[in-house]
Each structure stands twice: as C-alpha cells, then as structure tokens.
Amino acid sequence: MNEKSWSKHYPDSISSTIDIPNVxxxxxxxxxxKDYPDQIALSFYHKKITYRELGHLSSLFGSALQHTCEMQPKDRVALMLPNCPQFAISYYGVLKAGGTITQINPMLVERELQYILADSGAETIVIYDALYPRLKTIQNETNVKNVIVVSLQPTEAIFAPDFTFDQFVQSAQEQLKEVSVDPKEDVAVLQYTGGTTGRSKGAMLTHRNLIANVEQCLEFFKDEFTFGEEKCLTVIPLFHVFGMTSCMNLSIRIGAESVILPKFDVDEVLKTIETEKPTMFPGVPTMYVALTNHPNAEKYNLGSIRTCNSGSAPMPVGLMKEFERKTGAKILEGYGLSEASPTTHVNPPFGERKPGSVGIGFPSTEYKIVDLAEGKVEVPFGESGELIIKGPQVMKGYWNLPEETANTLRDGWLFTGDIAKMDADGYVSIIDRKKDLIIASGYNIYPRDIEEVLYEHQSIMEAVIVGVPDPYRGETVKAVIVKKPGATLTEEEVISYCQDEMAPYKVPKIVEFRNELPKTSVGKILRRSIRDEARQV
Incomplete structure (x- = not known):
C-alpha cells in the first residue's frame, strides 16, 4: 500500500538503496x-591525535590484549569511560584483537555494573579512575580478571596489580596478531538497553550492522560532508549508541576531527564551538535547550555549525526555530534505537523538513505501521500503530535471550514497541514511546529498574514509576508509593535511598505517597492512569 512512499523524496544524486561493503x-x-594519515582524528583540550597515531595506538592496545591478557577472539571487553581519546583507542583496539565491546554507562552503580559484567562475561574492563572503587567492590562477583585504569588528570594513585592505561599500551611487546572477522556474523558491540523483565539486555550489533548505519548516514548526508575537512563536536556520550555511531564511527569514516568533551557544560560547549569551529553537532534536545536559553548565546560565534542531528527524545518545534535563528545551523530531527545501531529515520537535508516528525527512512531501510493487537496488518496513512523496521542496521538479536529476540525480531522485522503514524509522504511521527519508557535528558529510563529497587525497601508496600513533563529534561522521574502499614517514610528518605542504589539520572525527583494505587480487576497496577493523572497536575 505505502511501498517506499518516502523514496520519492531522494534526489537523483542520493540512492535510496545502497550496497553495504563487507568490511x-x-x-x-x-x-x-591510509587516506588521511596526518589529519587530526581526536582533539581533547590541548591534546591532538592524528589518524596515523590512532591507528598505531589502537594496534598497540589490541596487541596488549592478545599477549598481556591472553584475550581470545570473540571475548568481551567492557568500556566504562567518559568521552576521551582512550575510548576510541580502546574501542578499536578491542576490535583489532577480534573482541566484542561491552558498552557500560559510567553512571551505573555497583549492582547495575555487576549485572552487566556478569551477563556479558567480560574478563577485561577499561575504566575511568574515579569509578575504580565502584568496580573493586563487586569484581569478585564477576569474571573480570584484567583492569585497565584511565586517568584524565595526573595522579599519584597506584592501581597495582591492575594497569594504568599507559602501562598497558607500553606492555605491547609483540606484533598484533591479525584476526579474521565475518562482518555479518561477528558481534562488534553489546549495547545494553532496558528489558521488559526489568533487566538490561545486550543488543548484539555486528560489524555489518554498524558499518551499514555509517554508510546509510554517509549516503543520506552526502551533500553535507567533505572528506578530510569536517569537525564533529563530540559531547554526547560515546557509550551511548547515538554518540558511538553519529560522532565516533561516522567521523572516522569521513576523516573528520572529533572535538571531544567529557561532559556537557553549556559554557564550555559555547567556548569550544567558538574556538574549535566544529561543523557537525549531533546532540539531544536538552543540549539545544541549554544553548538556546543561555543569556550570552548570541555573543558567541556559533556560525561554523552547519548540521545538528537531534535524537533520543522529541524536539519541541519552538526550540528548533530559536536555536536555528541564533546559530544559523540546521536541526534535523531523527529517530533510532539501540537495536538498529541506532538510526533509521531523519528529516532529510535535501527535502522538506516536517517539524514534529522524525522524517523519512534511511537508505535501504524499510518500515511500516502495523496494528497494535498482532502486528500483522498495515494501517492506513495517518492512523496510529506500531512502527516496525527492516534493514541492514538491525541487530542480530539479544545476547543470550532467545525469547526476547524472537518477540522483537519477527520475519526479519524489528518491532520497536513505539506507537507512530505515517503520512502519505512517508514521514513518521512518534505518538507514544514504549508505553513505560521515560526519556530524561536523552537517557532511557525503564520504570521497572527503579521499582525493583523501591520494592526492596522495608517500608514500601507498592510503588510505581512514571515520567512527568519537565521543561528542561523533557521528562523527569516521579515515584508514587504506598507505605506498609505503620511505616514512616519521607520523600527525602526515598530519594536518599535511591541515590545509593542507582545511577543519578534514574533517581526520582518527585515522590508522592498514596493510600492505594489504581488497579485492574485482576490486580494489575494501572500505570497509564497514574501517568495521565501526574501529567495533568
């Protein structure tokens, strides 16, 4: 019915179907x-690393993994780092040694870290020094044998018998052993995402998946990029699939310089844009909000930025126009998910932008909107249904979770769980996300993760987590709690308890106590009812 209705928007110079190289x-x-040996690959404050140096350092790192750690092909190596040159060096070093990267958010607390390390079976971890004590408290409950510690500032700390990053790279005394890779089958990255069971699950992204998403992006933005001349402001986290693909991997593909910042600080970002003059700025709406609302934004020269890809959360139309007015840049809102490496849709730079939509499909990406009941019948234009996607960027499956995989991947289609509609031009608008998902400051927050922690509290009988609108974060986390009979518990105590048990971005910012929660006739808590009530306050 709506077969490739979006491909008509592609100009003759840009292909709607592409061949993915088998690399x-x-x-x-x-x-x-080979093509750009002396071009700057990574820029981190006053440190510059050329592509030749990145190639050499990543080979040394890979050799050290093979010989010092006795790493075997397909072994998992965890990265728990902020944005820094060591991230890219480690990432490509692991791949050169034939390994699989386990991405870990540096904000995770001990119990969350322990679960991912144990689930992935990682025996080696590259970790930021500030997080080292967190690892040591749970290391015995994991398979981790080798620890490589990254320090971004000079330190007197001693990590023996573990390695500092420099010690580890210098331990590479032998040549890197070349490992053959099957791009279609071999998993490059385990990208952990939330599970319906409340446990994180590792999306298995193969080399082909990740290469495909880079090539799709390259074709779609063909007229926007000049090889060997671009600069990408890399401030969205590289441990996040969006940062990994849209900043690091795409920059490497086009010989761009990644201007790396370890975290988003609005003043630092404004100064960096003025001095470094990046041309690309992938980000999330909260970043654009902060920049737009900064009182001195227009005093800075932000004119170097041509393209901003916005992902992870819906982009308010008014904000988009104000940001573009102040910078002269073009914001292209898109859509993706960890299971698709991540990007599947973007508003085209070569065609109509429809504010409020996530645009049209990437090259070689099929998609349709199907009925919510069974997901078998395609719905008419303009009607709501579940967005399903097929393409070379779609994951191989979930790590060690065959049932979850079978439920999500059906007949080659990725069932996103996101409610959307498509217009007659093939533009997609996301109506509602996976029903329980909260997106705050671009972070995916799964209520079940928080609820499981709350249910362990001795004074809590029932708890439900919902997202409520927040002018800065997009959404924020609210806990609705029923106390056990006779228990005393305050909002401050709940927040303090959560701060000890979970990553900061998951901690509820609002706590409401009730005598009872609304439930169905079979006793299931009506989360949607609570969420709707909370949003009307």
Whole structure:
C-alpha cells in the first residue's frame, strides 16, 4: 500500500538503496589511516591525535590484549569511560584483537555494573579512575580478571596489580596478531538497553550492522560532508549508541576531527564551538535547550555549525526555530534505537523538513505501521500503530535471550514497541514511546529498574514509576508509593535511598505517597492512569 512512499523524496544524486561493503570497523579505520594519515582524528583540550597515531595506538592496545591478557577472539571487553581519546583507542583496539565491546554507562552503580559484567562475561574492563572503587567492590562477583585504569588528570594513585592505561599500551611487546572477522556474523558491540523483565539486555550489533548505519548516514548526508575537512563536536556520550555511531564511527569514516568533551557544560560547549569551529553537532534536545536559553548565546560565534542531528527524545518545534535563528545551523530531527545501531529515520537535508516528525527512512531501510493487537496488518496513512523496521542496521538479536529476540525480531522485522503514524509522504511521527519508557535528558529510563529497587525497601508496600513533563529534561522521574502499614517514610528518605542504589539520572525527583494505587480487576497496577493523572497536575 505505502511501498517506499518516502523514496520519492531522494534526489537523483542520493540512492535510496545502497550496497553495504563487507568490511569490519577496523578495516574502515585502516582505510582512513591510509587516506588521511596526518589529519587530526581526536582533539581533547590541548591534546591532538592524528589518524596515523590512532591507528598505531589502537594496534598497540589490541596487541596488549592478545599477549598481556591472553584475550581470545570473540571475548568481551567492557568500556566504562567518559568521552576521551582512550575510548576510541580502546574501542578499536578491542576490535583489532577480534573482541566484542561491552558498552557500560559510567553512571551505573555497583549492582547495575555487576549485572552487566556478569551477563556479558567480560574478563577485561577499561575504566575511568574515579569509578575504580565502584568496580573493586563487586569484581569478585564477576569474571573480570584484567583492569585497565584511565586517568584524565595526573595522579599519584597506584592501581597495582591492575594497569594504568599507559602501562598497558607500553606492555605491547609483540606484533598484533591479525584476526579474521565475518562482518555479518561477528558481534562488534553489546549495547545494553532496558528489558521488559526489568533487566538490561545486550543488543548484539555486528560489524555489518554498524558499518551499514555509517554508510546509510554517509549516503543520506552526502551533500553535507567533505572528506578530510569536517569537525564533529563530540559531547554526547560515546557509550551511548547515538554518540558511538553519529560522532565516533561516522567521523572516522569521513576523516573528520572529533572535538571531544567529557561532559556537557553549556559554557564550555559555547567556548569550544567558538574556538574549535566544529561543523557537525549531533546532540539531544536538552543540549539545544541549554544553548538556546543561555543569556550570552548570541555573543558567541556559533556560525561554523552547519548540521545538528537531534535524537533520543522529541524536539519541541519552538526550540528548533530559536536555536536555528541564533546559530544559523540546521536541526534535523531523527529517530533510532539501540537495536538498529541506532538510526533509521531523519528529516532529510535535501527535502522538506516536517517539524514534529522524525522524517523519512534511511537508505535501504524499510518500515511500516502495523496494528497494535498482532502486528500483522498495515494501517492506513495517518492512523496510529506500531512502527516496525527492516534493514541492514538491525541487530542480530539479544545476547543470550532467545525469547526476547524472537518477540522483537519477527520475519526479519524489528518491532520497536513505539506507537507512530505515517503520512502519505512517508514521514513518521512518534505518538507514544514504549508505553513505560521515560526519556530524561536523552537517557532511557525503564520504570521497572527503579521499582525493583523501591520494592526492596522495608517500608514500601507498592510503588510505581512514571515520567512527568519537565521543561528542561523533557521528562523527569516521579515515584508514587504506598507505605506498609505503620511505616514512616519521607520523600527525602526515598530519594536518599535511591541515590545509593542507582545511577543519578534514574533517581526520582518527585515522590508522592498514596493510600492505594489504581488497579485492574485482576490486580494489575494501572500505570497509564497514574501517568495521565501526574501529567495533568
């Protein structure tokens, strides 16, 4: 019915279907090292690393993994780092050694870290020094044997018998052993995302998946990029699939310089844009909100930025127009998910932008909106249903979770769980996300993760977590709690308890106590009812 209705928007110069090269991510880096050896690859404050140096350092890191850690092909290596040059060096070093990267958010607390390390079976971890004590408290409950510690400032701390990053790279005394990779089958990255069971699950992204998403982006933005001349402001986290693909991997593919910042600080970002003059700025709406609302934003020269890809959360139309007025840049809102490496849709730079929509499909990406009941019948234009996607960027499956995989991947289609509608031009608008998902400051927050922690509290009988609108974060986390009979508990105590048990972005900012929660006739808590009430306050 709506077969490829979006492909008509592609100009003759841009293909709606592309061939994905049968190469690995490390092959992609090797080609750029050969083509642009002296181009700056990574810029981190006053430190500059060329592509030749990135190639050499990642090979040393890979050799050290093979010989010092006795790493075998397909072994998992965890990265728990903020944005820094060591991230890219480690990432490509692991791949060169034939390994699989386990991405870990540095904000996770001990119990969350322990689960992902144990689930992935990682025996080696590259970790930021400030997080080292967190690891040591749970290391015995994991398979981790090798710890490589990254310090971004000079330190007197001693990590023996573990390695500092420099010690580890210097331990590489032998040549890197070349490992053959099957791009279609071999998993490059385990990208952990929330599970319906309340446990994180590792999306298995193959080399082909990640190469495909880079190539799709390259074709879609073909007229926007000049090889060897771009600068990408890399401030969205590289441990997040959006940062990994849209900043690091895409930059390497086109020989761009990644201007790396370890965290988003609005004043630092404004100064960096003025001095470094990046041309690309992938971000999330909260970043654009902060920049737009900064009292001195217009005093800075932000004119170097041409393209901003916005993802992770819906983009308010008024904000988009105000940001573009102040910077002269073009914000192209898109859509993706960890299971698709991540990008599937973007408003086209070569065609109509429809504010409030996430645009049209990437090259070689099929999609349709199907009925919510069974997901078998395609719905008419303008009607709501579940967005399903097929393409070379779609994951291989979930790590060690065959049932979850079978439920999400059906007949080659990725069932996103997101409610959407499509217009006659093929533009997609997301109506509602996976029903329980909260997105705050671009972070995906799964209520079940928080609820499981709350239910362990001795004074809590029932708890439900919902997202409520927040002018800055997009949404914020609210806990609605029923106390056990006779128990005393305050909002401050609940928040303090959560701060000890979970990453900061998950901690409820609002706590409401009730005598009872609304339930169905079979006793299931009516989360949607509570959420709707909370949003009307």
């Amino acid at each position: 690995s991510l490390q092959d992609m880096l090797l080609k750029t090292v």
